[in-house]
Amino acid sequence: MDIKRKKRRGLQAWVSWWIEKILAASGGITAFIILLIVVFLFKEGVGLFQSPRVDEGYVLLMHSSNEVDQLSADELKGIFDEDITNWAEVGGKNQAITSLRLDQIMDRFTEEELGGEYEYLSQRMGELIATTPGVIAFVPTLYAPLDHPAVQAMTDNTIALRDFFVGKEWIPTATPVPLFGTLPLVMGTLWVSLFAILIALPLGLGVAIYLAELASPRVRSLLKPVIELLAGIPSVVYGFFGLVVLVPWVQRVLDLPVGETAFVGSLILAIMALPTLISVAEESMKKTPRALREASLALGATHWQTIYKVVVPYASSGISAGVVLGIGRALGETMAVLMVTGNAALIPHTLMQPVRTIPATIAAELGEAAAGGSHYQALFLLGAILFLMTLIVNLMAEALAKKQHNKGF
Amino acid sequence: MIKAESIDFYYGEYHALKNISMQMEPNTVTALIGPSGCGKSTFLRLFNRMNDLIEGTRLEGKCWVDGVDIYDKSVDVDELRKRVGMVFQKPTPFPKSIFENVAYGLRVNGIKDKKFIAQRVEESLRGAALWDEVKDKLKKSAYELSGGQQQRLCIARSLAISPSVLLMDEPASALDPISTSKIEELIYSLKEHYTIVIVTHNMQQASRVSDKTGFFMLGELIEYNDTKKIFLNPAMEETQNYITGRFG
Known part of the structure; x- marks a missing residue:
């Protein structure tokens, strides 16, 4: 051979x-x-x-007698919104705060005083600050009277990790410092996705059980393609439907001030997750060995007992795969959610509030963020967070499937 | 006691069982032998109405279990299946623990008494000669058992609901010789309490475990008699040919 x-x-x-x-x-x-x-x-x-908190080309000025040299992003926002009006509130001496922006400074002088080319602006600014001990001014570095003896520039920090991950406000356009608190966005994403799954799971499981176990072959051959067709509808169409139909409906029925809420987002996402969930769950139920089914029936179990005691447990890894695929889609879904959730970057307390998700934020804001700027970088980090979230979900799913596999499920 | 009278069975157009009448006595083991596709499994599955699950089948004739016409409209199929246990060719443990597998039949019958269930599970596992091997790992998945143990688990599962009849469809065909002999011993000991009907491809097995043997061919019951008679002195030539291995 x-x-x-x-x-x-x-x-x-x-x-x-x-x-x-x-x-x-x-x-x-x-x-x-x-x-x-x-x-x-x-x-x-x-x-x-x-990157520094204050936009490049700008500086925060104070009177040189001011002992406060550290202010958090939240404190700065409070000061310029005039919510914080005394230095004592932020660790300084008891003195009223006068917050000034460039336009407010310019309003205090005549055109002649400033000069036709603003050549005296810097000098006037120095005088103003020198005479107002409680001042804090947000001005372009170009005009900052940094050599004036009564003026000191506030030391600027870089954006803190803490502010980014647990900050409660996302206002990227705020001045003097933008607020990049991602908590509302992460929470918004989780809320919408979680409730989408809570809605989709019972519904999808029900339909899957009906298709796999109860429907006659004729009904099944009719219903299955229709459900699969749902997966092919572009998300913007779902969003449109949600905006035009669901949003007014929810607003009217639940008597809410606004209809664009996390609830409608979850509803739309649930509808979008259904086709995948149904297909995957139904297929894994169909895969339950005939012998197992017969063994259950042969012990005197009814059809229903067989379904929930044998078929569903046997198919549970397939069902959880469907759920995870659904969550994955829900986490990353952009357009439909952007259209129906109202996009208020607030930490939601109930489902009936507007929320903003991470993908919607990126889609809506990337166009207006200057390339390389801190806003732009913050959006990319948001993308990374989203990536990590989906990664965790996928790993969980894999661990789940593995665990069940080992158990023989 | 189970009895079949003038059974004709059709899968769609296919005439699978032809005018079969047969009676199995209590506390005996009846073996059904015959070449593949002869209808012996189909016949077995008549007695717990398993064939109802297959679409497009049709039955003529009558079946009795313990004096009840089981195809009568008044019969509750689920109740019937509690009286008539079945063990399948391949072990079919459920994706549950060993304990829960045996308790399954009790639970679907609505029994909630934990003490009773635990007691029944132990009795059934002892009855299936599996107790000593699994008593320390009742909480483990049934899938961790070997093929032979799984099959005995399936037998225990059937015993738990105290049926009067036990149908076995080639219960040892997927097992190794040692497991097979354990199952055979088990069948022998079980006949004390049950009416057992076993379908097998294995001639030696039929001769070892059964009291009576029926030989099926092409949907017909060729010969039905004491096992000794069938194997030593068959009346029909087809039976002779089959058991001596000349065809089939």
Whole structure:
């Protein structure tokens, strides 16, 4: 018997060699591109913590007698919104705060005093600050009278990790310092996704059980394509439907001030997650071995007992896969949610409030964020957070499936 | 006691069982043998109405279990299946713990008494000669057992609901010789309390465990008699040919 390895020759061997290489390469390239995207997200985002809070080209000025030299982003916002009116509230001496922006400073002088080319602006500013001990002014560095003896520039910090991850306000356009608190966005995303699944799971499971166990072949062959068709509808159409139909309906029926709420977002996401959930769950239930079903019936179990005691447990890994795919879609879904949730960056306390999700924030704001600026970097970091959230969900799903596999489920 | 009278059974157009009449006595093991596709499994599945699950089937004739016409309209199929246990060809443990597998039949019957369930589970596992092997791991998944243990678990599961009849559809065909002999011993000991009907492809098995044997071919019951008679001195030539391995 000749079993020695022969040298393969000819076109066929050559073609198969190349196909193998191309397949290997395409796998490698795909993995590499995905890695690159992740690296890119983090690379663009991580600079946020090195960038100063105050926009480039601006500076915060105070009277040199002022002992306060550290202010958090929240405190600064409070001061310029005139919610904080005394230095004592932020650790200084008991003195009224006068917050000034450039336009407010210019309003105090005539055109002649400032000069036709604003050549005296810096000097006037110095005088104003020198005569107002409780002042804090937000001005362009170009005009800042930094050499004036009565003027000191506030030391500016970089954006703190803490402010980013547990900050409660997301106001990227706030002056003098933008607020990049991601908590409302993360919470908004979680709320909307979680409730979407809570709505979709019982409904989807019900439909899946009906299709797999109860529907006649004719009904099934009619219903299944329709449900699968739902998956093909573009999300903007869902969003449109939500905005035009669900939002007014929810507002009227529940008597709310606004109809654009987390609830409508969850509802729309639930509808969008249903086709995947139903298909995956139904298929895994269909895969329950006939023998297992018969064994249950042979013990005198009814059809229903067999469904919930054997078929659903057996299909539970498939069902949880469907749920996770649904959550994955819900977490990342942008357009439909953007259209119906009202997009108020507030930490939601009830489902009936407007919320803003991470994807919606990125989609709505990336266009107006200056490339490389802190807002831009913050949006990229948001993308990274979203990526981590979906990653965690996927890992959980995998662990779940593995656990069940080991148990023999 | 179970009895079939003038049974004709159809899968759609296919005539699977042809005018079969047969009576199985209590506390005996009846073996059904015959070549693949001869209808012996179909016949077995008549007695717990498992064939009802297959669409497009039709039955003529009558079946009795313990004097009840089981295809009568007044019969509750689920109740019937509690009286007539079935063990399948491949072990079919549920994706549950060993304990829960055995308790399954009790639970679906609405029994909630924990003490009674625990007692029944132990009795059934002892009855299926599995207790000593699993008593320390009742909470473990049934999938951790070997194939032979799983099959005995399935037998225990059937015993738990105290049926009067036990139908076995090639219960040892997927098992190794050691597990097979354990199952056979078990069948032998179980006949004290149950009417057992076993479908098998294994001639030696039929001759070892059964008291009576029915030989099926092409949907017909060719010969039905004492096992000894069938194997030593069959009346029909087809039976002779089959048991000596000349065909089938």
